[in-house]
Amino acid sequence: GAVVSQHPSWVICKSGTSVKIECRSLDFQATTMFWYRQFPKQSLMLMATSNEGSKATYEQGVEKDKFLINHASLTLSTLTVTSAHPEDSSFYICSAGRLAGGETQQYFGPGTRLTVT
Amino acid sequence: DQQVKQNSPSLSVQEGRISILNCDYTNSMFDYFLWYKKYPAEGPTFLISISSIKDKNEDGRFTVFLNKSAKHLSLHIVPSQPGDSAVYFCAASAVGSGDKLTFGTGTRLAVRP
Numbered sequence: 001g002a003v004v005s006q007h008p009s010w011v012i013c014k015s016g017t018s019v020k021i022e023c024r025s026l027d028f029q030a031t032t033m034f035w036y037r038q039f040p041k042q043s044l045m046l047m048a049t050s051n052e053g054s055k056a057t058y059e060q061g062v063e064k065d066k067f068l069i070n071h072a073s074l075t076l077s078t079l080t081v082t083s084a085h086p087e088d089s090s091f092y093i094c095s096a097g098r099l100a101g102g103e104t105q106q107y108f109g110p111g112t113r114l115t116v117t
Numbered sequence: 118d119q120q121v122k123q124n125s126p127s128l129s130v131q132e133g134r135i136s137i138l139n140c141d142y143t144n145s146m147f148d149y150f151l152w153y154k155k156y157p158a159e160g161p162t163f164l165i166s167i168s169s170i171k172d173k174n175e176d177g178r179f180t181v182f183l184n185k186s187a188k189h190l191s192l193h194i195v196p197s198q199p200g201d202s203a204v205y206f207c208a209a210s211a212v213g214s215g216d217k218l219t220f221g222t223g224t225r226l227a228v229r230p
Contacts, residue, residue, distance in 0.1 A: 036220075044220040045220075093160050106216070108161045113158065
């Protein structure tokens with residue numbers, strides 16, 4: 001159990017366009033979902049935390065108008081990169097939180113590689 | 118400001134021997150620590166965790182040790198297997214942080230047959 005999917009797994013888009021990435025918890029309900037990005041050979045950096053039915057909480061330095069997060073249901077969160085630029089090229093990973101043994105365990109999706117040309 | 122650090126970017130170990138991966142942290146508010154394993158182009162998978170009230174947690178071949186006074190934790194894998202070859206991230210969570218994780222930079226483990 002605790003499977004998280006992401007779609008698409010990779011995407012190439014032109015500069016100035018918007019890209020939507022979906023994150024789904026397939027076999028459990030996730031009240032909280034997290035979005036990370038990872039540059040090559042670097043750590044996973046938390047971008048934002050989203051709770052179902054409420055606005056996402058963004059980490060310092062992350063532009064909320066550029067990275068739109070929607071958590072419409074307990075199994076789906078989306079990240080939209082608006083007006084993408086080459087510097088937005090990165091590996092984006094979501095995770096879904098599930099309570100286990102009194103603590104929230106994060107289960108990660110397989111990631112989405114975004115390349116902006 | 119890297120609050121969780123993995124100072125060894127890579128480690129090579131012979132199959133059957135022990136692998137020791139290290140992690141240091143600076144934030145004294147961290148009270149829960151996790152290790153994840155990650156393959157290229159995949160998301161991290163959870164391995165083992167430890168709460169700050171413990172100094173050791175064991176799960177099969179994996180053992181995590183926590184030294185709070187030194188703000189240091191380590192993951193021991195014994196015996197190491199070729200399938201353990203991956204990037205290992207340590208992560209930490211602070212009290213009242215809403216389950217947010219702060220990740221280290223990762224250590225690439227290669228287990229030689």
